[in-house]
Amino acid sequence: MNYGSSDRILAELRAWIADAPPGAQLPSTRALTAQHAVSPVTVQKALRALASQGLVESRPGVGTFVRSLRTVRPHDYGWQTAALRAPAHPLPSPAAALRTTGNDVIALHSGYPDRELLPERLVHSALVRAARSDAAVSRPPSAGLPELQSWFAGELGAAMPAELSAPTARDVVILPGSQIGLGSLFRSVVGAGRTLLVESPTYWGATLAAAQVGVDLVPIPSGPHGPDPDELDRAFAETGARAFYAQPTFANPTGAHWSPEHAGAVLEIVRSHGAFLIEDDWAHDFAIDADPVPLAALDDSGHVIYLRSLTKSVSPAIRVAALIARGPVKDRILADLQAQIMYVGGTLQAAALDVVSQPGWRTHLRGLRQQLAARRDLLVDAVTQHLPSAHLEAVPRGGLNLWLRLPDDTDLPRLAAACEARGVLIATGDDWFPAEPTGRYVRLNYAGPNPGAFTGAVQIIGDCLTG
Template sequence: MFDSSSDRIVDALRTWVASAPAGARLPSTRALVTRFEVSPGTVQRALRTLVGQGLVETRPGVGTFVRTVRPLRPNDYGWQTAALGAPTARLPRSAAALRTTADDLIALHSGYPDRELLPGRLVRAAFARAARGGSVLDRAPAAGLPELRAWFAAELGGHTPPAAGDVIVLPGSQSGLGTLFRTLVGADRPLLIESPSYWGAILAAAQVGVRLIPIPTGPRGPDPDELDRAFTRTGARAFYAQPTFANPTGGRWPPALADAVLDLVRAHGAFLIEDDWAHDFGITAEPAPLAARDDSGHVVYLRSLTKSVSPSVRVAGLVARGPARDRILADIRAQAMYVSGTLQAVALDVVTQPAWRTHLRALRQQLAARRDLLAGALAEHAPAAHLESLPSGGLNLWLRLPDETDLDRLVRACEAGGVVVAAGDDWFPAEPTGRYLRLNYSGPRPGDFPAAAAVIGQALACS
């Protein structure tokens, strides 16, 4: 008896299609049901898969046929050169963190956690409930669902907690960064930014056309004196930072530095754009957003749920007070109009389930085990890769390599050995100050970390 799954039928038909001439007719649904001893629904699912892959085409009332493939020919797009003109700005290259890889490679480059670290059961149940609700047919408010906005406000808390009206729901934090850089900074104006810093913020700044002013930072954050001098020298009115479990360094600002930075932005009449991307990824420390200690609108706070809930649930919350909030909302309306009500409903459903807190507690333990496994393996097999600080949260290790390291050659050598790594250059808004690797310990196959570290160590020895 044949396997009853549609995948088995897809594989069998794909093999048949590959050897059949274009236009050949596939057996009827009844014939396939008899041949594979499955239900008509299973056959139909298999045929829909093949149609989606462009291998076959259906003709209603006639049958299903092998699709005719158009002959390939080069196209002339030269006319577009004159129509487009020169780009107004050269955008940074796409970061390695977004690259997809084959399953047989050990992926240490990604910016996202592995599927087994996500609340999959909660997400699937939330989508099922949302499909039965009104959100699938209704248009959501421009600022977001009131219940989700209230949740973000309550989560931030603080001495003077924000109101739900201070919160705007965004389609992911990346679009929020572009909006903030447009509305709070503006093209050709200076923005202070930690160096190294999140590559997505560097990309968003390039798209908007703001001038980045790098501020050196490390595991314990930037030097407040250097930050003060930069505010004075440039006249900047905004500073972008990740005070908690920074990407890529994993750094976390101590309370004294947080107070000093808050005093500085107030003294200079500036905004602190606080990107709390790793709020749900604490390991040995709890997140302590600076926005919870600000009631005068100097801190504009951004928190995404995409990495902790699901990459398919691109939902983030932004907290801003005063006229800045109105200007930000106007820009969001012009860019996206509103965020999918279904995705908002799913996000709210997941984070308000009692099992969400249980999941976060288990996640803390899993991240700790993975972090320690990778750090220990690197210390044993790649001692030349120096880990300046073991992060107390986040998803990444930030490794300093010997200055003479040929970084491009190292990355290629690692991939040839079956390990994909991310070169640290992508995280610098100006010239890199050294040779670095950013390795994600939340990716798949943690049992392969020792083997991956051995490959990195061997590549370092040869680079």
């Protein structure tokens, strides 16, 4: 009975509201109950339905009123244009690699490994222990937890020859991820309006950090074996640059891995010009066919500033990285970081330290190497069979990606849109060039979800490329 009565009251009240002016008060619940010979519950149900439809509004202790309709008008934010003025250093748009996706697409665009490649059990346990520890309620030192500093220093020191002095915990600064470290390095070591040499192509996040700081980039051509030493030497001489940013181990996006001889030649050039080499060792934990030896392990004179992150290999939810620098430059960098972040949360630091200190961490890395190898080879085979017009200069010996050159007449935006329409996301290569691209490239991530779909995804890319 109540349902039918409620619908009848609702219809009559809608008709009444249609003829009433905004702000008119509806009859009271008591009056409606008496008028329609129903219970107060039935009347209240009808009023709640009207309120959910935006027709009335209730004012407690006063009554129910016909809701005033607001006039839709465009917002005028034009005044902000005059207040903000043009940006001093326009920032590039975020790379497509940052896009999040649903489960109905094949994601070859991302720069992160799938969660099944993470030490998930270790991470969950570490976070629980960290939350129960003093780290959850204590302010850590500005440079980081001493135990975590020692771990990073020990990792680098273990790769150094006996005749060189290993870094100590005092040389380490803990960061909330490597991206903020890049910005701080470029600001404090290079400086706004000054020149930074970078590989080309290079990590798009470094290009973004440089633009944010106002650093001028000079690209150095770099291939599957690293940058051209002669071009690097000439660029230092011509620009007087203070620093060179590079990824000697499984570079993003190319997968390049410098040989010991090449690394030694580059380091000698940097030393001869009295400059710094900023080494981004982001893929240290993603080795497949080669054991990574950081270039910083060849230097104890302070020319190499070393950056290593755990964000991708431990968990994207634990944004912890470290910067190792020797001499006065470390103090300058730390001062810049303190002005921005003061310190990194102790809970995250404690959790990161817990994960990498467990015996299961080394076991996980050994298994990860095998899983990455299988995924890489699966994607390489798919490209070879179904994308014959693509050129893979070198099969990466580590990292997460394949770097493919496509025909020079490829319309990359059209290709990406066509692939996405068929459920495949790819990262076009233009984002990784600090200047004009030297060709048409795509970066495909073999560490993403659903490797069983790699072959079908590459077939779709091939169809879209030739279609």
